[in-house]
Amino acid sequence: MPLPTKDQPGLANSPFAATCTQTGQINHNISNQPNLFTAISAAGMSWRTYSESMNPGQDVRTDSIADASITAPDHVYAPGTTGGNATTIGNPNLQLAMPAGLYKTKHHPGMAYQTARSSPDFKSSNRTLGGGQFDSVLLNSTKYPIPAGYDLDQFSTDLASGDIGNLNFVIPDQCDDMHGVTLSGKDSTTGASANGSDCGSVANNYPVGSPTAAGTIITRGDNYVDYLVKKIEASPIWQNQSKRVAIVLMFDEGNATGPLNSCCGWVPIAPTTVPTGVFPLKQNADGTFSQDTTVNNYFVGNHGHGNSIFAVINNQPNAPKGIQDSDAYSHFSFVRSLQDMFQLADPKVDGTYMARSKYTESFIAANILNLPEYAGSADTHFDSVRPMNHSYVIPTTYTQKQSTDAATAPQVGPDANQVNVWSLK
Numbered sequence: 001m002p003l004p005t006k007d008q009p010g011l012a013n014s015p016f017a018a019t020c021t022q023t024g025q026i027n028h029n030i031s032n033q034p035n036l037f038t039a040i041s042a043a044g045m046s047w048r049t050y051s052e053s054m055n056p057g058q059d060v061r062t063d064s065i066a067d068a069s070i071t072a073p074d075h076v077y078a079p080g081t082t083g084g085n086a087t088t089i090g091n092p093n094l095q096l097a098m099p100a101g102l103y104k105t106k107h108h109p110g111m112a113y114q115t116a117r118s119s120p121d122f123k124s125s126n127r128t129l130g131g132g133q134f135d136s137v138l139l140n141s142t143k144y145p146i147p148a149g150y151d152l153d154q155f156s157t158d159l160a161s162g163d164i165g166n167l168n169f170v171i172p173d174q175c176d177d178m179h180g181v182t183l184s185g186k187d188s189t190t191g192a193s194a195n196g197s198d199c200g201s202v203a204n205n206y207p208v209g210s211p212t213a214a215g216t217i218i219t220r221g222d223n224y225v226d227y228l229v230k231k232i233e234a235s236p237i238w239q240n241q242s243k244r245v246a247i248v249l250m251f252d253e254g255n256a257t258g259p260l261n262s263c264c265g266w267v268p269i270a271p272t273t274v275p276t277g278v279f280p281l282k283q284n285a286d287g288t289f290s291q292d293t294t295v296n297n298y299f300v301g302n303h304g305h306g307n308s309i310f311a312v313i314n315n316q317p318n319a320p321k322g323i324q325d326s327d328a329y330s331h332f333s334f335v336r337s338l339q340d341m342f343q344l345a346d347p348k349v350d351g352t353y354m355a356r357s358k359y360t361e362s363f364i365a366a367n368i369l370n371l372p373e374y375a376g377s378a379d380t381h382f383d384s385v386r387p388m389n390h391s392y393v394i395p396t397t398y399t400q401k402q403s404t405d406a407a408t409a410p411q412v413g414p415d416a417n418q419v420n421v422w423s424l425k
Contacts, residue, residue: 029112029114030112030113030114031114031115031294032114032115033113033115034115035110035112035113035115035116036109036110036167036335036338036339036344037109037110037113037116037119037122037125038113038115038116038119039339039342039344039345040165040166040167040342040344041119041121043342043343043344045165045166045167045342046121046125046165046166046167047110047125047165047166047167047168047169048125048126048127048158048164048165048167048168048169049108049109049110049125049126049127049168049169049171050127050128050129050154050155050158050168050169050170050171051103051108051126051127051128051129051171051173052102052103052128052129052130052131052132052171052172052173052176053102053103053132053133053134053135053173053175054103054128055067055103055138055141055144056138056139056141056144056146056147056150056152057144057145057146057147057150058103058144060105060108060123060126061105061111061117062105063100063101063103063104063105064100064101064102064103064104064173065100065143065144066097066098066099066100067097067098067141067143068097068098069140069141069142069143070097070098070134070137070138070140070141071095071096071097071098071134071137071185072095072096072098072133072134072136072137073092073093073094073095073096074090074091074092074094074095074096074183074185074196074197075090075133075196075197075198075216075220076088076089076090076091076092076197077089077090077197077198077215077216077219081219082198082215082216082218082219083215083216083218083219084215085215085216089197089198089215089216090197090198090216091187091194091197093187093188093189093190094185094186094187094188094194094196094197095185095186095187095188096133096183096184096185096196097183097184097185098134098138099181099182099183099184100181101174101181102132102134102173102174102175102181103173103174104174107171107174107177107179108171109169109171110122110169125165127154127155127158128151128152128153128154128155129153129154129155129170129171129172130152130153130155130156131153131172131176131224131227131228132152132173132176133175135152135153138152139152155170155231156231159231159232159235159236159237160235160236162236162237164237166342167338167342170228172221172224172228174199175198175199175217175220176220176221176224177221177224178217178218178220178221180199180200180217181199181200182195182196182199182200183195183196183199183200184196197216198216198217198219198220199217199220200217225249229247229249229313232247233315238315239315241315241316241317243315244314244315244316245314245315246312246313246314246315247312247313247314248310248311248312248334249310249311249312249313250308250309250310250311250331250334251308251309251311281359281367281370281371289367289370290370291370308328308329308330308331308333308334310329310334310388312421312422314424316424319424320419320424323417323419323421323424324415325388325390325415325419325421326394326400326411326415327386327390327392327394327400327415328382328400328401329386329388330385332359332385333385333386333387333388334388335385336385336386336387337387337388337389337422340387340389341422359371359383359384359385360384360385360386361380361381361384361386363384364380364383364384365380368380379401382401387422388421388422389420389422389423390415390418390419390420390421391418391420393414393418394411394413394414394415395413395414396413396414397412397413398412398413399411399412400412
């Protein structure tokens with residue numbers, strides 16, 4: 001849903017205003033609810049979001065806009081460098097125009113919360129992330145006013161100075177996060193129009209089975225992650241081993257189309273048939289729980305669990321390496337882990353968990369009849385929001401749930417070890 005006009009002072013005459021109210025925008029506007037961002041600020045700590053490919057000078061609460069005057073060369077992939085390509089992919093003469101939506105508010109973790117957007121530190125806590133395909137020419141645009149001294153890569157600046165938050169979200173654009181948008185342009189030698197080599201999807205760019213669709217967008221994302229991790233590991237704060245610093249890499253979605261699709265969690269029935277009366281629960285003053293009908297479009301997604309892959313890297317050289325945890329965690333599990341780490345909620349009181357992350361295993365078991373989104377699922381462990389501490393021992397006869405199109409067989413029984421990666425020193 002579009003963000004309300006009252007939350008957007010000064011945007012009436014902005015080139016970004018149109019994107020604030022675009023039809024089909026489904027970002028939730030959750031009002032007057034506690035969230036991770038306001039809780040961290042209230043506890044005297046700081047947070048940052050670093051977003052790639054924002055238009056210089058834009059309001060962070062809007063999607064980035066297209067600018068045909070800003071062009072960048074297509075990426076070229078040599079044989080054997082992506083998806084087993086036998087020939088070169090990409091055209092060095094293809095000049096691509098900057099499309100709309102490289103930066104999308106729907107991928108911003110704090111955008112859904114009105115209290116976060118309205119907080120005094122929201123603007124200063126939202127910063128830029130470099131490495132974008134159009135970065136080198138973005139400051140040449142005449143389509144919008146560019147602030148003096150604008151830093152296209154505040155992330156690198158902050159890593160060097162140490163001015164980072166206690167918690168930092170690093171958000172690639174829709175090309176570098178493997179989501180995909182259509183990049184198009186013209187060959188500078190022939191004048192022929194063509195799409196870019198590595199930011200499309202089967203749906204909007206390439207025929208099914210194309211090595212470009214299957215390989216280059218993934219290779220591009222992998223290359224960007226490699227660039228970011230190396231940048232962080234070269235920074236002074238990472239090199240200072242008296243500070244405990246961790247990088248959490250999360251990969252989700254993929255091409256899963258089954259009920260365990262990790263983008264939107266556990267969806268027991270098709271989204272088009274989900275009743276509009278499905279809402280999350282809220283705790284009432286008397287301690288009971290009832291459905292919270294103020295949350296818009298809840299039935300569209302985020303119904304529970306989904307397969308998400310997390311990798312944790314820390315800066316402690318003597319920490320154990322290669323620890324694996326086969327238990328399934330979701331985005332909400334990560335949020336709950338952060339809440340526990342920063343002591344922002346009492347893990348013993350289910351109702352204190354913010355938003356959906358209050359749905360612990362015991363809470364679901366006690367309230368299953370009041371949770372219509374769990375119709376058709378009786379696996380309270382899989383559907384619950386659990387901290388990523390590996391305290392749960394998978395039963396010997398239990399078969400792990402996973403996406404229907406997963407390439408590997410699901411694990412049966414517990415892991416070989418129960419090491420908690422969040423407690424490693």
